[in-house]
Amino acid sequence: MKKTFRALILIVLIAAAWHYRAPLAALAHRIMQPESPH
Numbered sequence: 001m002k003k004t005f006r007a008l009i010l011i012v013l014i015a016a017a018w019h020y021r022a023p024l025a026a027l028a029h030r031i032m033q034p035e036s037p038h
Contacts, residue, residue: 017024
């Protein structure tokens with residue numbers, strides 16, 4: 001039961017990361033380059 005629950009959480013996290021990959025990538029890029037004008 002625990003293993004199934006853990007797998008379900010992992011799938012949900014992957015789906016969320018895939019769904020929000022564009023804004024997350026933009027946010028990561030902004031964090032990695034704070035001196036950027038925009």
